[in-house]
Amino acid sequence: SIVSPLLRTGYHFQPPMNWINDPNGPLYYKGWYHLFYQYNPKGAVWGNIIWAHSVSRDLINWIALEPAISPSIPTDQYGVWSGSTTILHDGTPAILYTGIDRPSVNYQIQNIALPKNASDPLLREWYKPGYNPIAVPMAGINATQFRDPTTAWFAGRHWRMLVGGLRPGTLRGEAILYRSRDFKHWVRAKHPLHSALTGMWECPDFFPVGKAGVENGLDTSEYGAAAGVEKHVLKNSLDLTRYDYYTIGTYDNVKERYVPDNPTGDVYQRLQYDYGNFYASKTFFDPVKHRRILLGWANESDSVAHDKAKGWAGIQAIPRKIWLDPSGKQLVQWPVEELEKLRGKPVNVGDKVVKPGQHFEVTGLQSYQSDVEVSFEVSSLDKAEPFDPAYSNDAQKLCGIKGADVKGGVGPFGLWVLASADLAEKTAVFFRVFKDGYGKPIVLMCSDPTKSSLTPDLYKPTFAGFVDTDISSGKISLRSLIDRSVVESFGAGGKTCILSRVYPSMALGKDAHLHVFNNGETDIKVSKLTAWEMKRPLMNGA
Ligand code: DQQ
CATH class of the missing domain: 2.115.10.20 (Glycosyl hydrolase domain; family 43)
Incomplete structure (x- = not known):
């Protein structure tokens, strides 16, 4: 099989070759x-x-x-x-x-x-x-x-x-x-x-x-x-x-x-x-x-x-x-703040409303090796889906059922990263808001790689966690470190973190695109999005 060299990460730690596992004795x-x-x-x-x-x-x-x-x-x-x-x-x-x-x-x-x-x-x-x-x-x-x-x-x-x-x-x-x-x-x-x-x-x-x-x-x-x-x-x-x-x-x-x-x-x-x-x-x-x-x-x-x-x-x-x-x-x-030294020129998007079922592409950068920060604003929580307490301790299962393509009330909304031009390949990182029996909002964060690659026989686990954040103001942030075969995401300022490995077959290098999407019934505003291409650091001589 042919494996693209473009899947090798650009700014995540790696030796030039071979297997690595646990960090030791830092x-x-x-x-x-x-x-x-x-x-x-x-x-x-x-x-x-x-x-x-x-x-x-x-x-x-x-x-x-x-x-x-x-x-x-x-x-x-x-x-x-x-x-x-x-x-x-x-x-x-x-x-x-x-x-x-x-x-x-x-x-x-x-x-x-x-x-x-x-x-x-x-x-x-x-x-x-x-x-x-x-x-x-x-x-x-x-x-x-x-x-x-x-x-x-x-x-x-x-x-x-x-x-x-x-x-x-x-x-x-x-x-x-x-x-x-x-x-x-x-x-x-x-x-x-x-x-x-x-x-x-x-x-x-x-x-x-x-x-x-x-x-x-x-x-x-x-x-x-x-x-x-x-x-x-x-x-x-x-x-x-x-x-x-x-x-x-x-x-x-x-x-x-x-x-x-x-x-x-x-x-x-x-x-x-x-x-x-x-x-x-x-x-x-x-x-x-x-x-x-x-x-x-x-x-x-x-x-x-x-x-x-x-x-x-x-x-x-x-x-x-x-x-x-x-x-x-x-x-x-x-x-760590030192990562920001790798950032190139910022691309900004501000005050952009994403209607139900809509998405828009963030252009002006190569996003396959990038850092993206977004502040979202949910216009209303009225349509939040009822939360089934059976999933209280199983965010991952819930997200497996309610993936990025399953329409919701408030969300799913978030990013499609490492997306091919035709959107056949894309990794979704998103939020979805539920309401418990007392009307209290419950925020789920997911990283859904089920569409990340057309390569057969890949392991594509959906990952998810709840975000213990007060979304009553409608505000929530997301940061994703995108690096060719890595999507490392931080929800609500780092309260919930999800790292996914994905192996696109088309959304590689310059053919990778970045979108904001909204698959819920409620308008979402991107109050601010900043995306940076990331430079390549010294990486063990590779
Ligand atoms: N990996 C090490 C063990 C450790 C495990 C061996 C965890 O010491 O328990 O490579 O990944």
Whole structure:
């Protein structure tokens, strides 16, 4: 089969070729942002995993360095899996990561690596001290489900860190807690920091956030009101569903307990960083801009045969700043501001009404590699469809039924991106407003790729999430980062995010178009739309 080179992303993180998955150990060190990631140097499928390493001054332009960690000691000779970085008291960064020590069974062990030369800002070489491993699966730990150590935090006299796990013989996912005085000897705490009946917890992440609405981030060890800590966030990547879920809660570092604010938030009413293709994510604190930054892996949804034909698979999402929403009930995410340096000349549309069933094309730019921000205004909510509470916890199912082509009362309205000239191919990113039994509006955001490509046998999942925003004024915004085979969207200023991978056969390069559409019965106004072509950053020498 012929796979177009025009599907390769332009400004999303990628190495020149081969397979990538989880972001590992992101950190800022002596002027550079570092990103390590799971990488197969030998092909476009998962396997032979090492820690590849790139550095950046701005999180957007990336320079590839030599791999940081490869199998080399008995406790990692069959694999170096995901992990995190911690800055120690003397300023040295330490990597904690999972090693595989035998060929047939995945027996998972936690290891440490340290820089050979901490004065090298590029942290090019790492060694594995003789006291490895630092944690092995002992009684009460399922050895095949024990991985992905977090960044450690310091409290009292101890470092603490989490390892993702699954309680033996159960479906209970756990954040197994370890303590250490010296970062060498680690002791498992009697109880996990938290657990829930969800299946295995991969790639846990645990960090403090500041007061509701405050965009500044906090270093991982910050604690208590005096330090500005309002809440803690625990994120887990669920092997079963392949989404990243988080809860917001209270952490007590004396009792060593984390209690989510929403007691059902682990299993029902689950919050996701992203309702699309975004997994194994990890945050870090950026001490330069005082922000917490989220990185996440977006897998392909193309066929394995196509991945192999293209010679590459997997990207990282655009780094996102992350903070506590003014409501205190969820997080907000927004692409790091450095991304805006890639913007070319803006194309503006203002005060344009889109009648029911109408659409218009945004012209004056090549939109296949672009950044689009739109402010919509709904003229009235009177015609909002009644909401069926059966879908309260299933936005995705609802959107699968009520896709972009299903006419509604208020919406669907939004963008058709990566659209072919004849509109036979298009990915719809849109809102649809419902009303519950009390007349309260409920906003659904969808990314509908069902028409994204005429290529047969593609996996085209519809993704969706609810948007907890006050639409009574009629206003709602949408930002989409369009990048050839990626559509990364932020609803209502980053309250709901959806990343989709799509593989158009015609809407490629200059043949891709951008439209605003309205398939509802209510007029929609585009009060402002700005679209920018995006330049190509340095991308690992590709
Ligand atoms: N990927 C890594 C594991 C992790 C999983 C292996 C999540 O450490 O649990 O490549 O995608």
